[in-house]
Amino acid sequence: MEQQFWLDRWEQRQIGFHLPEVNAHLRKHWSALALDAGERVLVPLCGKSKDMLWLHELGHLVTGVELSHIAVQAFFAENALEMNMRGDNVYFSPQARGIRVHQSDFFTLAPEQLGEIRAVYDRAALVALPDQMRKQYVQQLAGLLTSGATVLLVTMDYPQEQMDGPPFNVDGKEVCRLYGEMFDIQLLESLDVLAGNDRLAERGLTRMLEQIWKLTRL
Ligand SMILES: C[S@@+](CC[C@H](N)C(=O)[O-])C[C@H]1O[C@@H](n2cnc3c(N)ncnc32)[C@H](O)[C@@H]1O
Structure with a gap:
């Protein structure tokens, strides 16, 4: 997806992907990563996620890493956090020490800008990208991680011809194609989210799974 597409989405407030609450998959599965407090988590393409x-x-x-300044500002303002900036478009708040958001293109970040990342939380980041960008995304992500780092990844599996992305269909085969060489892959849960979701059924979808994966950098 072109950067302008996302900047326009924020400008026009077309942000149906934003959840007003903490993601249920994150709450349920984060412990599978067994990450210690004090370790750094990367949230690529973070929006203003709670x-x-x-x-x-x-x-x-x-x-967090986010392209849109509107999103970054909204994250701090909506959570009543003062927003301070370091020289290189990195934002942080004195009240929430330890959170920082890089307002930049994820694809241009170098490992030394981030420090050691022990885990990644990817909800609506990989699936926001069309297939021709996904391999590049995974290569960039792998380059930011050292061996043993883990990823909690949420994907969607649905017939792509029944709906335009984003979010795009990323089925198990695609997860293996993208991550198989550089990560160990474990499926934590596969959920049918079509049942009881009239909005998706009205859009003509006949199948929609949400899948939660634990990936470990080899
Ligand atoms: C579908 S939204 C998901 C946001 C967030 N993960 C969430 O769960 O609400 C994708 C976000 O990625 C941002 N984005 C798209 N391309 C990006 C890039 N190359 N670098 C950084 N952020 C990007 C968009 O501005 C948008 O906020």
Whole structure:
């Protein structure tokens, strides 16, 4: 997806992907990563996700990466956090020490800008990207991680011809294609989210699974 697509979405407030609450999959499965408090978690393509606050409350250092300045500002303002900036477009708050948000293109970040990342939380990041960008995303992510680092990944599996992305269909085969060489892959849960969701059925979808994965950098 072109950067302008996302900047326009924020400008026009078309942000149906944003959840007003902490993601249920995160709450349920985060413990599978067995991450110690004080370790740094990367949240790529973070938007203004409340999930960052939840991870911070667990005692983790949290680094978000987001293209849109509107999203970054909204994250701090809506959570009543003062917003301070370091020279290189990195935002932080004195009240939520340990959370910082890089307002930049994820694909241009170098490992030394982030410090050691022990885990990644990916909800609506990989699936926000069309297939031609996904391999590049995974390569960039792998380059930011050292061996043993883990990823909690949420994907969606549905017939792509029945709905335009984003979010895009990323089925198990695609997860293996993208991560198989550089990560150990474990499926934690597969959930049918079509049943009881009239909105998806009205859009003509006949199948929609949400899948939660634990990936470990080899
Ligand atoms: C579908 S939204 C998901 C946001 C968040 N993960 C959530 O769960 O609410 C994707 C986000 O990625 C941001 N984005 C898209 N391309 C990006 C890039 N190359 N670098 C950083 N952020 C990007 C968009 O501005 C948008 O906020």
